Amino acid sequence: MALGHEGAEYDAHLINIGEGAQFGSDFVAINPNSKIPALLDHSTSPPTRVFESAAILIYLAEKFGAFIPVDPAQRAECLSWLMWQMGAGPFLGGGFGHFYAYAPEKLEYPIDRYAMEVKRQLDLLDKNLANRRYLSGDEYDIADMASYPWYGTAVLHNLYDAAEFLNVASYKNVIRWAEEIEERPAVQRGLRVNRVWGPEEHQLAERHDASDFDS
């Protein structure tokens, strides 16, 4: 939308996973795996369903020819980091986050195991970002879009209240990268979409038109 692609206008419906909305039959028809996010593209006939966030990012990037490099080597680097996130992210969320923040018992072994893995991942990102502006090179692309919400939140917003435990302040290049992404006006808008927690001015439960951000 920010690049001016009018065909990118979209409706964002809130699927409240705390209330089990991901198991409703309408949603399952779009994502049989019952997880958010999922996309239904009504501009095709019949509509195209896409699930898995990386598949959605690739679908949209290819549809609009944006945020994915054209050069084969650059594209391979972008897709490598995108797929890296698909494999790595669950260790941060489902692994570390679960045992550190949500499990009813504080179990030392899994907390240490997943904390070590998350720190290894942050170190990898930090080394990669030491000599490049974005994950796959000089340009912001779908690899950054996939990694910023998890790793950016970890280094900038005390994800799981674990900033000190993970010593996130030491990953200076990740912090610089996340801050730069977070300054983008489109990212600021996106952060509000389907958000139903935190300060009210940061929430937009449903988004059906660009003007919804102003109202």
Ligand SMILES: N[C@@H](CCC(=O)N[C@@H](CS)C(=O)NCC(=O)O)C(=O)O
């Ligand atoms: N690999 C999937 C992961 C999606 C996922 O785990 N979504 C979580 C929220 S972050 C979810 O819908 N959880 C609900 C549930 O497991 O019932 C993707 O990248 O799209």
